[in-house]
Amino acid sequence: MEVFDAVETRKSVRAYSSTPVPKEKLDRVIESGRLAPSAMNLQPWHFIIVHDTGKREEMSKARYAKFLKESPVVIVGCGDRKSSPKWFAIDTTIALQNMVLTATSEGLGTCWIGSFDEDMIRNLLKIPDHLTVVAMLAVGYPRKKLDLAATVIRSGSRKPAKDIVSVEEYGAKDER
Numbered sequence: 407m408e409v410f411d412a413v414e415t416r417k418s419v420r421a422y423s424s425t426p427v428p429k430e431k432l433d434r435v436i437e438s439g440r441l442a443p444s445a446m447n448l449q450p451w452h453f454i455i456v457h458d459t460g461k462r463e464e465m466s467k468a469r470y471a472k473f474l475k476e477s478p479v480v481i482v483g484c485g486d487r488k489s490s491p492k493w494f495a496i497d498t499t500i501a502l503q504n505m506v507l508t509a510t511s512e513g514l515g516t517c518w519i520g521s522f523d524e525d526m527i528r529n530l531l532k533i534p535d536h537l538t539v540v541a542m543l544a545v546g547y548p549r550k551k552l553d554l555a556a557t558v559i560r561s562g563s564r565k566p567a568k569d570i571v572s573v574e575e576y577g578a579k580d581e582r
């Protein structure tokens with residue numbers, strides 16, 4: 407799959423089948439995060455792969471994360487504040503987005519999760535103090551189901567390019 411096709415076809419998946427994610431696919435997803443760029447190549451990240459049903463059940467108690475109960479894998483992206491105080495969140499996010507696009511190209515669904523109680527996740531996964539939980543990803547095979555939340559949230563679609571892009575200076579439009 408071309409990169410742009412993955413960018414274009416990806417959407418947040420909030421209903422998952424119980425089919426396990428094959429190890430080689432998950433390895434490829436993780437590898438694409440490992441290869442991500444980072445400021446000064448500090449790689450200030452750590453990823454915790456959660457399969458355990460009990461742990462996912464706990465994570466799914468957050469308001470907008472109910473589907474973590476059914477997604478067979480959750481990737482918890484942690485950023486190392488100590489090694490890169492300025493860039494840890496951006497670097498970890500870039501690595502996670504590499505994983506999202508690779509998962510898409512592997513036929514997997516994903517959803518970013520920002521709905522979590524950091525202290526709860528920290529205790530649950532025994533995360534040391536120097537790491538911040540930046541975001542999590544649900545990963546698994548999409549289950550066909552009317553996903554009302556996705557329909558409502560996506561109905562706003564995307565802002566038009568003319569509203570978010572300037573050329574040469576802020577507010578100037580492309581006259582070509």
Ligand SMILES: Cc1cc2nc3c(=O)[nH]c(=O)nc-3n(C[C@H](O)[C@H](O)[C@H](O)COP(=O)(O)O)c2cc1C
Pocket residue numbers: 416417418419420470471517518519520521522541556559560
């Ligand atoms: C940083 C971040 C955090 C998000 N957190 C959640 C979340 O906790 N629960 C959820 O259902 N969707 C979450 N989303 C998904 C967004 O709602 C979704 O990306 C957006 O509505 C656009 O829809 P699309 O991903 O299908 O294109 C999050 C997305 C990002 C980038």
